[in-house]
Amino acid sequence: MRRHEPIDDLIAIVARLRDPETGCPWDQEQTFRSILPFTLEEAYEVAEAIENEDMKELREELGDLLLQVVYHARIAQEQGSFDFTDVVQAISEKMIRRHPHVFGDASLEDEEAVRENWEREKAAERERKRQRPIGSVLEGVAQALPALVRAEKLQKRAAVVGFDWDAMDEVFAKVIEELEECRETLRTHAEPTERVHEVGDLLFSCVNLARHMGVDAEQALRAANHRFERRFGRVEVCLRAGGLVPGRSVRDEMERLWNLIKAEER
Structure with missing residues (x-):
């Protein structure tokens, strides 16, 4: 007999909430689509707890995310599609x-070889799912992903088949090229659509640079957002201490405080 585990309690709680006769009216009405925003929100809250290095918060947020998995599995079970056990087994x-190098006899020499094998296996899985040859190596990268994350995944897929820069200098040169093309749209008073395209190309090239530098572009931008919030918040505090409020009339003072705060942090 299988030992009772805490996960069994969570599965039972969700089943009780979803019970059509004795469950919670709100939970009874939920669908995959209606709880999707909560699933995405919980994933981002896990990321925030990790970035804040808050282990107590991380434990709680991981529980919230696990609830979403159990909840989706319960809805699927009610429809006769699959259940939580199927999710875990899969x-x-x-x-x-x-991981044939861990659970099998394969020999992968370094991290790069592991990544390449991982992408090859994912491609094979996608082909098996479709039961037909894959039309493109880029096929299957979810449209719903954040744009920076999706850009990186698309680039990695292309890199597996050799479509990638060979040297960092080439990557830097591409970023500079795209930056100049953005500048050119201002010089020539280009149409808004062209500006959108050029800024998009610049951002895509910056993701490429981050990838070649071993940096996760999404995490890097999230960290930059946090730094901006923290620093600007300190600027506001300093201004108010001097009897001032943020505004164009004190722009020079805001710039001075910003540079001072930035120097102090470093």
């Missing part, structure tokens, strides 16, 4: 399959 099999 991911366990996938992890074993994608």
Whole structure:
């Protein structure tokens, strides 16, 4: 007999909430689509707890995210599609399959070889799912991903088949080229659509630079957002201490305080 585990309690709680006769009216009405925003929100709250290095908060947010998995699995079970056990079994099999150097006899020499094998196995999985040859190596990168994350995944897919820069200098040169093309749209008073395209190309090239530098572009931008919020918040505090409020009339003072705060942090 299988030992009772805490996850069993969570599965039972969600089943009770969803019970059509004795459950919660709100939970009874939920669908995959209606709880999707909560699933995305919980994933980002996990990311925030990690960035803040808050272990107590991380424990709680991981629980909230796990609830979303159990909830989706429960809805699927009610529809006769799959249940939580199927979810666990599928991911366990996938992890074993994608790590033949750990669970099998394969020999992968370094991290790069592991990544390449991972992408090849994912491509094979996608082909098996479709039961037909994949039309493009870029096929299957979810449209709903944040734009920076999706850009990186698209670039990695292309890199697996050799479509990538060979040297960092080439990557830097591409960023500079795209920056100059953005500047040119201002010089020539280009149409708004062209400006959008050129800024998009610049951002895409910056993601490429981050990837070649071993930096996660999404995390880097999130960290930059946090730094901006923190520093600007300190600027506001300093201004108010001097009897001032943020505004164009004190722009020079805001710039001075910003540079001072930035220097102090460094």
